[in-house]
Amino acid sequence: MVQLTDIRDSNTRIATELPAKLVAVFVGATGGIGETTMKQFAKHVKEPFIYFVGRTESAAVRIKAELAALNPQGKYIFLQSDVSLIRNVDTVCNEIKKRETAINVLCISAGTLVFDKYTSEGILYFSALSIYSRFRFIENLLPLLDRATGLRRVLSVLAGTKEGELDRTDITGQSIKNIIRGRRHTTSMMTLGLEVLAKKAPSVTFVHDYPGFVKTNLGSDSKSLLMTVLAIVATVLAPFLSIPIEETGERHLFFLTSARFPGLSEPDAAAGVALGEHVSIALGSNGEPGSGVYSIDYNGDPGSPATVAVLAKLRKEGAGEQVWEHIEDVFTKITGNTAA
Numbered sequence: 001m002v003q004l005t006d007i008r009d010s011n012t013r014i015a016t017e018l019p020a021k022l023v024a025v026f027v028g029a030t031g032g033i034g035e036t037t038m039k040q041f042a043k044h045v046k047e048p049f050i051y052f053v054g055r056t057e058s059a060a061v062r063i064k065a066e067l068a069a070l071n072p073q074g075k076y077i078f079l080q081s082d083v084s085l086i087r088n089v090d091t092v093c094n095e096i097k098k099r100e101t102a103i104n105v106l107c108i109s110a111g112t113l114v115f116d117k118y119t120s121e122g123i124l125y126f127s128a129l130s131i132y133s134r135f136r137f138i139e140n141l142l143p144l145l146d147r148a149t150g151l152r153r154v155l156s157v158l159a160g161t162k163e164g165e166l167d168r169t170d171i172t173g174q175s176i177k178n179i180i181r182g183r184r185h186t187t188s189m190m191t192l193g194l195e196v197l198a199k200k201a202p203s204v205t206f207v208h209d210y211p212g213f214v215k216t217n218l219g220s221d222s223k224s225l226l227m228t229v230l231a232i233v234a235t236v237l238a239p240f241l242s243i244p245i246e247e248t249g250e251r252h253l254f255f256l257t258s259a260r261f262p263g264l265s266e267p268d269a270a271a272g273v274a275l276g277e278h279v280s281i282a283l284g285s286n287g288e289p290g291s292g293v294y295s296i297d298y299n300g301d302p303g304s305p306a307t308v309a310v311l312a313k314l315r316k317e318g319a320g321e322q323v324w325e326h327i328e329d330v331f332t333k334i335t336g337n338t339a340a
Contacts, residue, residue, distance in 0.1 A: 002279055002300040004247065007254040010273045011044050014257055017273045019150055020046035023103040025096060027083060027137055028110025030054030033157050033211055035063060036249030037107060037256070042067045044253065048074040053092055054110075055082055083110055084119050084128040086136050086331060090340035093140035102148040105256055106141055108134045109157040115182075121334050124174055130158060130186055135193055135327050139339045146201045150271045152263065153205045155256055156194070159187040160208040160295040161303035163311055166192075166319055171326045191285050191295045191311065192320035193327060198292040202265035205292060207255050208285075212298035213242045243298060251298055260300065264292025285311055 022045050028034040029052035042048050048071065054060060060078040067076045079095060081088045096103070110129050117125045123132055134156055145152050164184025167173065173185045187208075194206040243251075255261065259272035260282045275281070283302040284291025295303050295311075302308070314320070328338040 002254070002260070004250070006276050006278050007250055007300075009276050010258050010279070011040070011250060011253050013273050014044040014253075015046050018045065018257065021049055022105065022151060023049045023100055023148075024051070024105035024107065025103055025137075025141065026050065026052040027106075027108040027134075028054060029107075030056045030059040030063060032109065032245075033214060033248055033252065034107065034109035036245050037109070037252040038063075038249075039067065039070060040246075040249040040253040041105070041256065042074050042076070043070045045071075046073070047071075050074060051077050051079060051096055053079045053081055053083060055080065083133045083137075084112075084123075084125055085121055086123075086128075086132060086334045087121070089133050089136040090140065090335060093137065093340055096141065097144065100144060103141060103144045104148045104151040105153050105155075106137065106145060107155045107157070107252070107256060108137055110134075111158070123330070124172065127173060127186070131189055131193075132327065132330060134158075134190070136331060136339075138194075138197060139331075142197065142201050142204065145204050151257065152201075152203055152271060153207065153256055153261070154194070154197075155207045155209065155252065156190055157209055157211055157252065158190055159183055160191070160210045161297045161301075161307060162210055163188040163191055163295065163303060163307050165310065166314055166323075168317075168319060168322060171323060187295075188311070188314060188319075189323050191293065192314060192323050194293045195285060195315070196320050196324040198264050202292060203263045205261050205263045205271075205294070207261055207294045207296065209252070209255055209295075209300075210297045211243070211248055211252070214245060214248045248298075251300070255296070255300065261294050262290045262292070264290075266290075286315070287312070 026034050026038040029038045064076050079092050081092050083089050112129050115126050119128050166188045191208050257273050259275050281289045282294050285293045285295040287308040331338050
């Protein structure tokens, strides 16, 4: 477990240990975890260049002003888009690629708790935001990440450490009605997919984290009775159990910048803020230190031995390759190509 004091110490050293003008892309950043993480990035990085993607123009106007107040030396560009659609993801990525030859950070936190509708492209809305859209962003922008010098990092905020059995007869997960089983399935898809990508770009770090209980607007777009009940329970328990939103931003900034999480090709010398006295290289999703892919909880700790064993079994059975083949098949059916 990384102590919050060590996280804050690392974050305060970003401006002196990392170069100025880091380029970052935040997807799902007009609220919640994405917004608070982006603000911490703007606060601590010298002359940051930030693209942030979201649906709400009015929120973006407010956030852009707040970012400028946090760091007047930064540049902040809002790209409005509904990223549940793969074609929209391509449009956003192509706009970024027109402007940039390399990026240092890609942080994706867009999500929903709506389980009963489909996008116009035929994907379950929950899966579109939790899996397909995220992998499309990563696949499209991976060449720019790989081309960066120094920090090269992807962070997917979902449910790291909650991996479980994968229904390989139903990779899309459409027939899984149990929320717990569905979360295990989706989480395993994310981690296994990131492992495939790490082989393509071994200098890039891939972090998949579970943020813990954070009070955000996630679920506000769901009309189901279950989500209504959960929202009421969450409101009652939030003062006692939730992680403060600013602290969540600090933790995620650490995941984005600390040398605790090296890429596959640099296990002993990660691009990032140097390890503090009480911080060591993290165990990867395969149980080995510095593996390039990290499934972690909000403390930055890896999954349990049982979770590591489940992933090892799936890996041995070739589930990662099956997941990625499915992902690219979906992309090709929608857009005609595996990446924009």
